Amino acid sequence: MPQRLNNIRGSYQSERRRHMTGKGMKISRYLSCISVFILAAALWTVSISVAAAVQRGFSSEDAGLLRPLLRRGVVGLVDYSENGRLKGVRIVSTVKASPETVFSVLADPGKHADLFVDFKEASVKERHGNLIAYNWKWKTKFFYITGLNSMSLYPPRRIDMRIPRSDIGTGTLRWDIIRNGDKGSIVSLSCKWDIESSNWLIKMLVRSSPMMEHALHMGTGTMFLYAIKYASERSARGKPLVRRKIRAKGGPRLRPFTNREMTAANSLLRDSTGTVVVVERHKNQRLRQVSILERTDAATGSIVKTMSMPEKYPDFVPGVRDVDIKSSRGSTINFGWSVGLPLLTMESSNRLTVEGNQIRLEALKGDLKGSVWQYQFWKTGNKNQTVSAYMGWTNLITRDGMVRSIIKREPYLEHGMNAAASLVFAHQVNKRSSQ
Numbered sequence: 462m463p464q465r466l467n468n469i470r471g472s473y474q475s476e477r478r479r480h481m482t483g484k485g486m487k488i489s490r491y492l493s494c495i496s497v498f499i500l501a502a503a504l505w506t507v508s509i510s511v512a513a514a515v516q517r518g519f520s521s522e523d524a525g526l527l528r529p530l531l532r533r534g535v536v537g538l539v540d541y542s543e544n545g546r547l548k549g550v551r552i553v554s555t556v557k558a559s560p561e562t563v564f565s566v567l568a569d570p571g572k573h574a575d576l577f578v579d580f581k582e583a584s585v586k587e588r589h590g591n592l593i594a595y596n597w598k599w600k601t602k603f604f605y606i607t608g609l610n611s612m613s614l615y616p617p618r619r620i621d622m623r624i625p626r627s628d629i630g631t632g633t634l635r636w637d638i639i640r641n642g643d644k645g646s647i648v649s650l651s652c653k654w655d656i657e658s659s660n661w662l663i664k665m666l667v668r669s670s671p672m673m674e675h676a677l678h679m680g681t682g683t684m685f686l687y688a689i690k691y692a693s694e695r696s697a698r699g700k701p702l703v704r705r706k707i708r709a710k711g712g713p714r715l716r717p718f719t720n721r722e723m724t725a726a727n728s729l730l731r732d733s734t735g736t737v738v739v740v741e742r743h744k745n746q747r748l749r750q751v752s753i754l755e756r757t758d759a760a761t762g763s764i765v766k767t768m769s770m771p772e773k774y775p776d777f778v779p780g781v782r783d784v785d786i787k788s789s790r791g792s793t794i795n796f797g798w799s800v801g802l803p804l805l806t807m808e809s810s811n812r813l814t815v816e817g818n819q820i821r822l823e824a825l826k827g828d829l830k831g832s833v834w835q836y837q838f839w840k841t842g843n844k845n846q847t848v849s850a851y852m853g854w855t856n857l858i859t860r861d862g863m864v865r866s867i868i869k870r871e872p873y874l875e876h877g878m879n880a881a882a883s884l885v886f887a888h889q890v891n892k893r894s895s896q
Contacts, residue, residue: 630659680881
């Protein structure tokens with residue numbers, strides 16, 4: 462089949478040259494980091510990969526281990542080496558649809574255009590046995606990108622995807638689908654894509670902080686898995702897909718973890734080179750909270766101390782700058798900051814409250830008004846090691862202009878961006894605490 466893919470690369474290149482000359486490929490100077498997630502989501506929509514660390518697939522035993530956390534929402538497992546390099550990401554969710562229904566949504570390239578507003582077309586070039594090869598197009602107000610993708614189908618249990626070439630890089634992906642009761646499924650997405658072959662904006666973002674590679678995988682994967690969950694559940698009920706809309710409010714009441722849930726998480730956090738991410742939403746589909754659970758080689762007091770000095774945040778958290786301490790009285794610190802990435806900056810006035818091991822950070826005014834973040838800790842039996850849960854909800858739609866309009870256009874972007882931002886902040890705080 463590699464030769465067959467080579468035979469249709471010519472048509473891919475001709476279409477790419479045609480669109481490269483159009484207005485669609487002129488990236489606006491106002492392109493923000495939100496566009497990075499949309500760029501990455503385009504790659505995920507058609508293929509991404511399975512890291513060597515998670516290539517063994519997903520078993521019923523794995524599903525059983527995650528079940529207490531899956532009751533909350535989507536669960537992500539981020540695996541990286543001791544030097545911090547990403548080894549692989551697995552994202553898992555329950556779906557109220559049979560494996561056959563989920564498989565049919567994933568296996569039909571024609572249905573991919575229904576998953577995201579800006580995914581415009583998937584043109585099948587060849588079918589050979591269980592393999593499908595097709596070109597695809599993704600168009601937004603800011604760019605127009607194309608690519609070539611292939612899928613190997615193993616119904617109804619597994620789908621392997623590969624993207625040999627595109628405007629935003631190469632990658633591979635693996636879907637595993639496990640039956641969950643009579644009419645449900647547990648769906649696992651294992652992935653890794655080649656950052657060095659990606660768009661210049663993605664490469665620039667990752668080079669500013671290597672942890673952004675982990676965040677981009679987790680953020681875009683969360684978006685795509687929610688889209689598959691939505692489409693599969695609508696199909697199972699015999700209902701057509703309708704455009705998702707931002708409704709009511711998201712956040713802000715954070716829900717702590719129970720001992721049973723933490724026992725499940727702790728069994729996964731055997732060392733300090735892995736992260737568990739839990740993404741929860743309300744019944745109205747708005748994001749409720751994102752939680753980052755890690756085992757850190759530091760005492761609880763060290764993490765509390767790191768969080769208690771916001772003036773030091775710019776030293777170790779990418780994108781945080783211009784911290785201005787307004788007042789500090791007792792257990793409360795009021796400060797302002799700027800939080801941003803290339804071409805996107807958000808400012809807010811915040812209140813940090815530290816009482817013993819209780820940490821709570823709230824955005825009172827500004828672009829992030831209403832956002833809230835807090836920590837929860839558990840003992841491990843080792844006084845120099847801590848298991849922590851960083852829980853938060855970042856309000857991204859108080860901003861006017863492009864940020865708000867893009868999230869309204871693609872609501873799951875709120876979930877993906879929160880997952881990515883929380884992963885970077887929590888990991889950097891924990892890493893700093895262990896030094």
